Amino acid sequence: MKFDKELFKGTVLNNIKTLYRRTLEEATEQQIFQAVSYAIKDVVVDNWMATQKEYEKKDPKIVYYMSMEFLMGRALGNNLINLRAYKEVAEALDELGVDLNLVEDQEPDPALGNGGLGRLAACFLDSLATLNYAAYGCGIRYRYGMFRQEIRDGYQVEVPDNWLADGYPFELRRPEYAKEVKFGGWVSSYVDENGRTIFKQEGYQSVQAVPYDMPIVGYGNGIVNTLRIWDAQPVECFSLDSFDKGDYQKAVEQENLARNIVEVLYPNDNHYAGKELRLKQQYFFISASVQEAVDKYMRTHTDLHKFHEKVAFQLNDTHPTVAVAELMRVLMDDHDLSWDEAWEITCKTCAYTNHTIMSEALEKWPIELFSRLLPRIYQIVEEINRRFVLRIQQMYPGNQEKIRKMAIIYDGQVKMAHLAIVGGHSVNGVARLHTEILEKQELRDFYEMMPEKFNNKTNGITQRRFLLHANPLLADWVTDHVGDEWITDLPALSRLRIYADDEKAQQEFMNIKYQNKVRLAKYIREHNGIEVDPRSIFDVQVKRLHEYKRQLMNILHIMYLYNELKDHPDMDFYPRTFIFGAKAAAGYRNAKLTIKLINSVADVINNDPVVDGRIKVVFIENYRVSNAEWIFAAADVSEQISTASKEASGTGNMKFMLNGALTLGTMDGANVEIVEEVGKKNAFIFGLSAEQVIQYENYGGYNPMDIFNNDQDIRRVLMQLINGTYSPQDPELFRPLYNSLLNTQDTAKADTYFILADFKSYAEAQRRVEAAYKDEKNWAKSALLNVACAGKFSSDRTIEEYERDIWHQEKVILPSKPELSK
Ligand code: C3B
Known part of the structure; x- marks a missing residue:
């Protein structure tokens, strides 16, 4: 498609004038965003009218x-991507002295x-x-x-x-x-x-x-x-x-x-x-x-x-x-x-x-x-x-x-x-x-x-937003190696398989991951004031906060790791950055308390000289689609740890995979199919199966007290919820979380999400993660294979299945693709 750069620049300047009676130099960033958006909307509306005309006809x-x-x-960046005009518009704006990324950042x-x-x-x-x-x-x-x-x-x-x-x-x-x-x-x-x-x-x-x-x-x-x-x-x-x-x-x-x-x-x-x-x-x-x-x-x-x-x-x-x-x-x-x-x-x-x-x-x-x-x-x-x-x-x-x-x-x-x-x-x-x-x-x-x-x-998920827009470095690298068909035909990514054992490809691939980690580290420094090391393992759980998604198990495991480090300060330990992002429903007490716990644990661990930066815990504020794009691109490990049977599918799991993170998860939702595609060797699976969980539920639950009594590591971590380790001013603060796991009056109501039952198996899987990460080449291979095997998880495939089985629509092809710019 043809893009008339000069015309576009003129439109932006004119929009600033007619909308705000200002020049580019006088305009605020928000005003520039509006002016650019209206210039793009102008093109979009032409295509919109042409599409609707064709629909009327056909x-x-x-x-x-x-x-x-x-x-x-956000719409601006995505519209530019789908108009196939992102790079041209970025260039045109650059000539005006405007950074497209900053403009995009103005959009609510x-x-x-x-x-x-x-x-x-x-x-x-x-x-x-x-x-x-x-x-x-x-x-x-x-x-x-x-x-x-x-x-x-x-x-x-x-x-x-x-x-x-x-x-x-x-x-x-x-x-x-x-x-x-x-x-x-x-x-x-x-x-x-x-x-x-x-x-x-x-x-x-x-x-x-x-x-x-x-x-x-x-x-x-x-x-x-x-x-x-x-x-x-x-x-x-x-x-x-x-x-x-x-x-x-x-x-x-x-x-x-x-x-x-x-x-x-x-x-x-x-x-x-x-x-x-x-x-x-x-x-x-x-x-x-x-x-x-x-x-x-x-x-x-x-x-x-x-x-x-x-x-x-x-x-x-x-x-x-x-x-x-x-x-x-x-x-x-x-x-x-x-x-x-x-x-x-x-x-x-x-x-x-x-x-x-x-x-x-x-x-x-x-x-x-x-x-x-x-x-x-x-x-x-x-x-x-x-x-x-x-x-x-x-x-x-x-x-x-x-x-x-x-x-x-x-x-x-x-x-x-x-x-x-x-x-x-x-x-x-x-x-x-x-x-x-x-x-x-x-x-x-x-x-x-x-x-x-x-x-x-x-x-499925759209690769246009979650790879092409979210991770331009990787997107370009993939296109250089296997062409750009993947943008509308994700299974074409499987051509990347031949690079899985190629050391040069592995290095380039991990170098891109590293640069994306640097980008996220900068965001964390600016938003959280925390320094994280991009060479550490970025272990990420971002999704809504819900008891069944078990962010609590994740943070309890971090508390356990911290105990290990305190007991054995010289132990062999690969540095880890644990990243959380989650909103809790406003009235959901245990969910909100879990956020507080994560932040309290972060405060203690991030500032303990014994830890010496080997564990960092970061809670990213206001997790949403726009910062999600950066987070997926920078992840090494994708935490998908819901109680088996509870997560219907999950879609974050697919976004991580597409960006080369390895899944650490239960056999739940679409994790099952992810593992099927990429192979058990390239993921870390743990925990009870859905069948086992349903068995327990149908026959009256299980008794977490048995585990509490018999496992001193778990007992120690749980006691730290109620002895003030993470809330010295108010040792009772986290009591409701403790009670949710060990409600002694009614065992059927205790630990309904099987956190204690899965804890040891989770900790063991985390040890496998650490060991695997130390083997750089093998990790690079696994990460690359995750991308290569993500083809199934495009929403394009999902939609074609809805079409085949439920909707039965016919495609409408426009007679001529409209020009990008008038
Ligand atoms: C979610 C489920 O929790 C996810 O497992 C699933 O991937 C997505 O839907 C999409 O299918 N879900 C949600 O976000 N809100 C609900 N009210 C119910 C399900």
Whole structure:
């Protein structure tokens, strides 16, 4: 593609002038970021219009990826990468005396998601556009995304993330597509002249849903898809002269509803809090998205019976599951279809992805709340449930147990997973092991009744962001050795295998790793004031803080290593830097206390002369997509240590692998498949298997006290939690963590994540890591092989599997790739 450098420079300067009445020299860094972004947006919008024109012409099937979360990360750099203009733009800016990296750093990190689930949605949008599929992401334009984390005195403090403060250049308001969404009131019904029962929601409050579109640029193919996120506005500005008391009250309430509904992202990951506002958020964006999907279809088609041939709804976990009932409502109430017609279309349109088996994440809404907020939707869910229970009875006559376990409405609750399974044609897990557990354990009854719906789609990540953008040194090196096909065909990385034993290649490869470690060390110096040695082993655990992910086991092991060093100061010990990054949900006590523990241990160890820098512990503040890119590139060891069976897939594990880190992990989630690809020799596996963990759980747990009593190393570390070693002013500070491991009243509640059970095996695996790292050549070979074997874990592969098994879209190729610059 042609890039007109002079034209681009002129546009940037002109943007600074028209936006800010300033010259480049006078402009702030933020203003330069805005000016550059608008210059890029100008190009993107041309491609966007061309893509949408072609879609209108070809009329392909459209996927709507429905998700409460899209963890996009910064757009500028990624757009440049996918426009294949990164280097040219960097050069043009350089000629203006502007550093593109600094410009990129001015962009707020749109954090409209918590962790894995939201980031997966973002990777999928990148792959869909790159693979030439017509797709919309549908979500919420939260005014405040994921909170910014500050560490004060070792504690996490949550600070609001006002990502829209300076205006976001990559969004476009589309008021022409606004939709009304109704809450509350009651349903009245009457029979019309044709003998049909008509249902009407009355006495409701409503909000206006106004979409903002963000462009999703495909890699090098001219395609630009859309992330459509909905903002809320009051339906009508209430007039002050409306002195009728009822109206005034209602107007104020509607105004508040609109103000509150999109205010903030719930910062819970893998945890359901059951808040009314959360259900409002869900229905708000689903109703708007479903209405718009049907309206869009009807603009160019006449027969709604073929809706599913042109539209697929993918439900990202149970959060968007009201879509099943909302589509039924729109088809029946707004378009006069019968129940049976609407049901067939709905089932063929919807598909559900399960992302977790954690029971605390299961969404179950109390009937009282659900029916009060969504009276018409509740009626429809009741009818879906009535018909489904009849089916259960037909299949299993007299079996009450099946009804109790499978009904959508039971025990005063609406079970969203059951609705998603019954109302769709596909149910998928996100890694092979996870799908097996769904089929054999969690969703066993549903699998027995409808096995044809179940399928696996192992997660993936986009190599465009997590290698090409995040690790330019390695990306260039790979391209020099095996060409650049890997950018859109990740399995092409396997050609690197021939370099695994090549000493020159090994050296270059490890030298790149070293430079990335220097880059991260600088970041740590600037942000944490800690000096770390880039020659030490960088052992990294970055992900949301959750007990099942076992950051606690990691830090307990560091405490153990420290004891060893104190006892044997002259022991043979390869220097290690342990790096953590994690946000804890604001109300999650043990998670927040674990952050404090990590920081307290860091304080002691980093400053102990006996250690002499051989162990460093670093907690990186405010872990997010933008700094993640640097962290993955610099890691030697990837900590993937969840209790087996608990991590549905994990995707960080794949980002580390792609950047040449070796996995230290349990046989959980996608780790199983990573090891399968790279070979057991090139990873460090430890701990109980998923099967063993499930065995224990089904038969009443295990007793960590036995381990505590019999293992003095473990006992010593646990006692240090409560004897003030790491909190001399308040020895009781970490008692809740101690109790979570050794709750003596009720053994079934002690150490539910098997930390003590796995501890020794983890420590032993860590010893293997150290030994392996000392063998430089072998380590280089393993690291290189990890990159070479990462091909399977591209989200491009995942998307093609969704296409093959669930969506069945046709690709749209643009007639001519638009010019990069006009
Ligand atoms: C996560 C799971 O915890 C991860 O194992 C998985 O890789 C990702 O989803 C993507 O599939 N997850 C999440 O981030 N939030 C939830 N509410 C449920 C699952």
